[in-house]
Amino acid sequence: MPDSRRSWIVDSLAIFFLTAILIGPLFKLVYLNRWPSIESTFIADGRMMAENLPHRNWQPLWYCGTRADYVYPPGVRYGTAILSKALHTSPARGYHLYIALLYCLGIVAIYFLVRVGNGSRGFAWLAAAASALLSPSFLFLPLIRHDAVFLAPQRLHVLIDYGEGPHISALSILPFVFAAMLLAVRRGSLAWVAVAGVAAAAVVTNNFYGLTALAILFPILAWACFLARPNWRVLVYFSTAAVLAYGLTAWWLAPSYVLVTSRNLKLVAEPGNMRSVVVLAVIVLVFLVVTLELAARVRSAYQFFVWGGCLFLSLYILGHVYFQFQVAGDSNRLVPELDLFLILVCIEVLRWMWSARPRRLPAWVPRACAVAAVLACYWPAAYYVKRAYKLFPEDHAWRDGVEYRTANWMHENLPGQRALTTGSIRFWYDAWHNLPQMDGGSQQGLLNSNVVTAQWRIVRGGDMELTRLWLQAMAVDAAIVPEKASKEIYHDFSGKIAGLWRTTFPILRDDGEGNIYYRIDRRVPGIARIVDSTRMRGLAPIPDQAENAPLRAYVDAIEAEPVAGDSRRRLRITRPNTDEIHLESSLAQSEAILVQETYDPGWHAYDGGQPVQIDKDPVGFMLLDLRPGTHNIVLAFEPTLEMNAGRTLTCVTIILVMGLFVIEYRRRISHGGTRDPWSRALRPY
Numbered sequence: 001m002p003d004s005r006r007s008w009i010v011d012s013l014a015i016f017f018l019t020a021i022l023i024g025p026l027f028k029l030v031y032l033n034r035w036p037s038i039e040s041t042f043i044a045d046g047r048m049m050a051e052n053l054p055h056r057n058w059q060p061l062w063y064c065g066t067r068a069d070y071v072y073p074p075g076v077r078y079g080t081a082i083l084s085k086a087l088h089t090s091p092a093r094g095y096h097l098y099i100a101l102l103y104c105l106g107i108v109a110i111y112f113l114v115r116v117g118n119g120s121r122g123f124a125w126l127a128a129a130a131s132a133l134l135s136p137s138f139l140f141l142p143l144i145r146h147d148a149v150f151l152a153p154q155r156l157h158v159l160i161d162y163g164e165g166p167h168i169s170a171l172s173i174l175p176f177v178f179a180a181m182l183l184a185v186r187r188g189s190l191a192w193v194a195v196a197g198v199a200a201a202a203v204v205t206n207n208f209y210g211l212t213a214l215a216i217l218f219p220i221l222a223w224a225c226f227l228a229r230p231n232w233r234v235l236v237y238f239s240t241a242a243v244l245a246y247g248l249t250a251w252w253l254a255p256s257y258v259l260v261t262s263r264n265l266k267l268v269a270e271p272g273n274m275r276s277v278v279v280l281a282v283i284v285l286v287f288l289v290v291t292l293e294l295a296a297r298v299r300s301a302y303q304f305f306v307w308g309g310c311l312f313l314s315l316y317i318l319g320h321v322y323f324q325f326q327v328a329g330d331s332n333r334l335v336p337e338l339d340l341f342l343i344l345v346c347i348e349v350l351r352w353m354w355s356a357r358p359r360r361l362p363a364w365v366p367r368a369c370a371v372a373a374v375l376a377c378y379w380p381a382a383y384y385v386k387r388a389y390k391l392f393p394e395d396h397a398w399r400d401g402v403e404y405r406t407a408n409w410m411h412e413n414l415p416g417q418r419a420l421t422t423g424s425i426r427f428w429y430d431a432w433h434n435l436p437q438m439d440g441g442s443q444q445g446l447l448n449s450n451v452v453t454a455q456w457r458i459v460r461g462g463d464m465e466l467t468r469l470w471l472q473a474m475a476v477d478a479a480i481v482p483e484k485a486s487k488e489i490y491h492d493f494s495g496k497i498a499g500l501w502r503t504t505f506p507i508l509r510d511d512g513e514g515n516i517y518y519r520i521d522r523r524v525p526g527i528a529r530i531v532d533s534t535r536m537r538g539l540a541p542i543p544d545q546a547e548n549a550p551l552r553a554y555v556d557a558i559e560a561e562p563v564a565g566d567s568r569r570r571l572r573i574t575r576p577n578t579d580e581i582h583l584e585s586s587l588a589q590s591e592a593i594l595v596q597e598t599y600d601p602g603w604h605a606y607d608g609g610q611p612v613q614i615d616k617d618p619v620g621f622m623l624l625d626l627r628p629g630t631h632n633i634v635l636a637f638e639p640t641l642e643m644n645a646g647r648t649l650t651c652v653t654i655i656l657v658m659g660l661f662v663i664e665y666r667r668r669i670s671h672g673g674t675r676d677p678w679s680r681a682l683r684p685y
Contacts, residue, residue, distance in 0.1 A: 007121060008112075008115070011111060011121065011124075011125065012108045012111065012112070015107055015108050015111050015125075015128050016104045016105065016107070016108050017104075018132075019103065019104040019107045019108075019132055020100070020104050022132060022385075022388055023100060023103060023104070023156065023388070023392075024389065025389050025392035025394070026096055026099070026100040026103070026160075026392055027096070027097060027100045028093075029092075029093065029096040029392060029394055030090060030092050030093045030096070030394065030398075031092055031394065031395045031398040032096075032160065032392065032393065032394060032395065033393040033394065033395040034160065034161060034163070034393075035395075035401060035403055035424050035427075035428070035489055036424055036427075036489045036490070037161065037162060037163035037427075038162065038163040038164075038427065038441075038442055039095065039163030039165055040163070040403075040424075040427040040428040040431055040441070041072070041163075041427060041441030041442045042072070042076050042077065042080065042095055042163070042165055042166065043080065043091050043092050043095045043431050044091075044428070044429075044430040044431040044441060045071060045072060045076075045077045045080075045441065046076065046077050046079075046080025046081050046084065046091045046094060046095055047080075047081075047084075047091035047430070047431065047432075048061070048430065048434070048578075049074075049077045049078060049080070049081040050080070050081035050084050050085050050091060050094075051434075052577070052578055053081060053082075053085065056068045056577075056578045056579060057069070057578075057579050057602065057637050057638075057639060057643075058578050058579045058602075058637040059071050059440075059445075059578065060436065060575070060578055060597065061430050061434060061435065061436050061437065061440070062430070062437065062439070062440025062441060063438075063439065063440045063443075063445075063446045063447065063448060063451050063598065064418070064438060064448050064451055064474060064475070064596065064597060064598050064620075064621070065447075065448075065597040065598040065600075066440075066445050066446060066447045066448070066598060066600075067257075067445065067447065067600060067602070068578070069252040069254070069257060069445075069643075070257055070260055070261075070444075070445030070446075070447065071440075071441070071444060071445040072166070072441075072442075072444055072445065073166065073204065073205050073206055073207055073208060073252070073253075074205060074252055075166065075169065075170075075202065075205040075206035075207070076095070076098060076099075076165055076166045076169060076206060076207075079094075079095075079098035079102075079169075080094045080095040080098055081094070082094075083097050083098055091431070092431070095165065098165070098169070099159060099165040099168065099169055102168070102169040102172045102173070102206075103155075103156070103159065103168060103169075103172060105172050105173075106131075106155075106168070106169075106171060106172025106173070106175070107128050107131055107132050107172075108128070109172060109173065109174070109175035109176045109179070110124075110127050110128050110131045110175050110340065110343075111124045111125065111127065111128040112124075112175060112176065112179050113127075113175035113176075113178055113179040113344075114127040114128075114344065114347060116179040116182050116183060116302075117179070117182060117302035117305075117306070117344075118302060118303075118347075118348070118351060120351060123347050123350065123351050126347060126350070126374070127343055127344065127347045129378075130343045130346070130347070130377070130378075131153070131155070131339070131340060131343055132153065133153060133378065133381035133384065133385065134153055134339075134343070134377065134378070134380070134381055135148065135151075135152075135153045135154040135155075135157075135335075135339045136339055136342035136343060136346065137154060137317075137335050137338050137339050137342060138151070138154075140318055140321075141317075141318075141321060141335065144332075144335055149161065149390075149391060150383060150384050150387040150388075150390065150391065151380050151381075151383050151384045152384050152388075152391055153339065153384075154335050154336050154339055155168050155171065155336040155339065156168075156391065157391075158335075158336065160391055160392065164333075166206050166207035166210075167206075167207045167209045167210065167333065167336070168336065169206045169207065169210075170202075170203045170204075170206040170207035170209065170210025170211075170213075171210060171213070171336055171337060171340070173199055173202045173203045173206070173210070174203055174210060174213060174214065174217075174337075174340075175340075176195075176196075176199040177196050177199040177200045177203060177214065177218070177241075178217070178221055178305070180192050180193075180195040180196035180199055180241075181193075181196045181218075181221055181222075181225070181237070181238065181241060182221075182225070182301065182302060184196055184237050184241070185225045185229075185233075185234055185237055185301070188233070189664055190240075190660040190661075190663055190664045190667075191660060191661050191664035191665075193237050193240050193241050193244070193660060194244060194657045194660040194661060196241040196244075196245075197240070197241040197242075197243075197244025197245045197247075197248065197657065198244070198245075198248065198657060200214060200218070200241060200242070200244075200245035201244070201245045201246075201248035201249050204245065204249050204253065205249055205252075208261065209329070209333050209334060212329055212334065213313075213334055213337045216309075216312055216313065216316065217305075217309050217312075217313075217337075218238070218242070220304075220305055220308040220309050220312065221238075221301075221305045221309075222234070222235065222238040223288070223291070223304070223308070224291075224301040224302070224303075224304035224305040224308060225238070225301040225305075227291055227292070227295040227301070227304055228295070228298075228299050228300060228301035228304065229299075229301075244653055244656065244657060247649050247650060247652065247653025247656070248650055248653050248654070248657070249650075250645075250646035250647070250649040250650050250653070251646050251647045251649075251650035252646070253646070254642045254643060254646050255642065256642060257445075260445060260446070260447065261444070261445070264443065264444055264445070264446055265328075265329070270326050270330070271326075272326050272327045272328045273326055276319075276324075276325045276326050276327050277327060279319075279325065280315070280325075280327055283311075283312075283315060287308065287311065287312075291304060291308070303348060306341065306344045306345055306348055307345060307348075309341045309344075310338075310341040310342060310344070310345045313334065313337055313338045313341050314338065316331050316334060317331045317332065317334055317335060317338050318338075319331075320332070346377070350370050350373060350374065353366045353367070353369055353370040353373070354366065354367055354370050401487070402424075402425065402482075402486060402487045402488050402513065402515060403424055403425055403427070403428035403429075403431075403488075404428070404431075404432065405511070406421075406425050406429070406480055406511075406515065407425075407428065407429050407430075407431070407432055407433055407435060408432065408433070409509070409511075409517075410429075410433075410435055410478070410480075411432070411433040411435060414477065414478055415433075415435075416436065416526070416575075417436070417477040417478060417525055417526065418436040418437060418438060418474070418475050418476050418477055418527065419435065419436070419437050419438070419476065419477065419478045419479065419480060420437070420438050420439075420458065420471065420476050420478070420479035420480065420520075421437045421438075421439065421480055422439075422459060422480075422481075422482070422488075422490070422492040422493065423482060423488045423489060423490030423491060423492050424488055424489040424490055425480060425482065425488055425515075426439055426440075426441075427441065427442075436527075438451060438454065438455065438474050438476050439451060439455050447598050447600060447620075448598040448619075448620040449544070449620075450473075450474070450542060450544075450619050450620055451474070453470075453542075453544045453547070454470040454471075454473070454474050457470055458470055458471065458479075459492045459493060459497070460497075461497075462496070462497050462500065464500050464501075464504040466547075466548060466551070467504070468504065468505075468520075469548075469551045469552055469555050470551065471520045472520065472522055472555045472558070472559060473542075473551060473554055473555050473558070473619050474596070474619070475522075475526070475527045475596035475621075476520050477519070477520055477522065477525045477526070478508060478517055478518065478519060478520060479501075479505070479517070479518045479520060480515060480516075480517050480518075481493055481498050481501050481515070481516050481517075481518060482498070482514060482515050483495070483498045483499075483514045483515070483516060484498070484514065485513065485514030486513060486514030486515050487513065487514070488514075488515065498516075501516065501518055502516070505518040505519065505520065505521075506518065506519045506521070507519075522559065523558075523559045523560075523561065523567075524567060524568060524571075526573060527573070527595060527596040527597055528571060528573040528581075528583060528593065528594070528595050528596070529558065529567065529571065529593070529594050529596075530562045530567040530570060530571050530585065530587065530591050530592070530593060530594075531557060531558055531560075531562055531591070531592055531593075531594045531623075532557065532560060532562055532563055532590060532591065532592075533590050533591060533592035533623075533625050534590050535557040535560070536557055536558075536592060536594070536617060536623060539553055539554050539557060539617070539618045540553070540618065541618045542554060542618050542619055550618065554617075554618050554619060558594060562588070562591050563588050563589065563590050563591055564587075564588035564591065570585060570586045570587070571583065571584070571585045571586075571593065572584040572585070578637075579636060579637040579638075580634065580635065580636050580637070581595065581597070581634075581635040582632075582633070582634055582635075583595075583631070583632075583633040583634075583635065584631070584632055584633075585626075585630070585631045585633070586629070586630050586631075587626055587627075587628055587629065587631065588628055589628050591626075591628070592623055592624060592625045592626065593623075593624045593626065593633070594617065594621060594622070594623050594624075595621060595622040595623075595624070595635065596619075596621045597621060597622060598620055598621065598622075599614065599616040599617075599620055599621060599622050600637070601640055602637045602638055602639065602640045602643070603622060603635060603636070603637050603638075604635070604636055604637075604638050605622075605624055605633055605634070605635050605636075606633065606634045606636070607626065607631050607632065607633050608631075608632060612624055612626065612633065613625070614635075622635070
């Protein structure tokens, strides 16, 4: 093995294992003492996927039902499920093992990018160490610095304290995309184009903030490569990598998913403003003009990329903090990406200092300054390294927490009944058992917008009659209300509203620790009921404002005893899996079956094998208007044309990726094992 190749492998393994030592406890963790963390969502989603491998199409437990692929990009979900199944361990341990492995790989990726970019093994090591130990953004963002525990780097801080596992996993793969594209263009290699496409697909499959960073930085890299060596093939290579990345994600990233995510983004991020869009357009134009002027003198794609990426990430994040610059998304979430590019810029400055040869000073002076700068920058890292393992406080008594005890009681006493949950109880509600709730993990992939309206009215409104109507309309059988004494963390209910519940709803259980379980009186518990079809057809849609009158009419219709009465004995529901609902019923004239689960075009109903039409009711649930008689109905969620088209496209793309590797192999053979001659013209990169 050539020494150069051996050095890449040895260095990569060394960096991986040194990083693993630095975050050692994360590999063994089951539950962190971080119950406010959103990592609960990914643990719960991974557990549900582990029970339904290789794939499931529908998520029945959150948001009154939604498409499983809409909930979150599937990378962490599958990683958690596969690791927990393969190692026969809990989903919580599988999740922490997955993010730990990706975290270590991410530091290796930075070494890979820097060594590919500037060719320096030493500075690549320096960049990897800086990424594992430092956060330059602390200099510009004091609130972020004060929030960081023990001055741990921001990528680790948000991973542990806020549950940003998917985001940091995506960030870990991101440098491989850039390094692969640099190699692809330098060598004229279709194989490296394919690698870049696969890596980009892996970024998106883990997290959408990884996609945001990719969307900002990938065009900058394309422009940098084009400036360094103008050639139409550069644009072809980048376009090919982008097409491959989309093709590899098309099996889950359907166009409708993009629309749903864009709509739901309004719930969690500030909207953009026209002033910021204009400022961005002007800065892009100036950047293009200036870099065109510099192209003849610099001729380094990597340096253009590093400085350009740092510029636009600084604009996106620091511009928002200091000047209210806002185009789209939550810019503070990309602070770890800003850290990465600040480090890359510093490495380039240090490399320039190291190689500088001033005329009027001794040659050792710039190098001494570089060494002093490195020591000054790394000095704060000592404070973090001494306390590194304190960042991973494990909770061994997790079964005593309100989150587990609430979920476990509901599983043992009210299995299958939809509940209203809030705060950290909502986050962790499905981490251990399959428990339907009106809301869900993080309000992403939400199909039924009435869930948001209902949750807001119930938790914040204080109108208890409207609260009752929404709970009945959303098929909620029990509500868990944490009061002031509860150890639930967020306390979404104010003390005043929590007190109103005691005089409005019958208490089902008081756990003695400030958590009150209320029974919601409904004619029939569960999500299926027989209704009067005539009354249902005359109902008006439920608006998101001033909904009292139409909502009351809807509840009166679904709670009224149907035409033939005795509905409890005439309808039986079973659910063999996430994607099917079985109904056995006996209906009279003018009766219909209401299934209070979110309507989606993917749902199909069959009565004795014959198709049955599904209508969408005013709240967004499924209504089956059937003829009188006995029925055995199967409701099945089946992949839509859009979903099948995406899966077909992914299969075709996999074949194309393999084809690019074959083409590259044959081309090398035809040149006697040497590189494509065109690549020699690009070596000045």
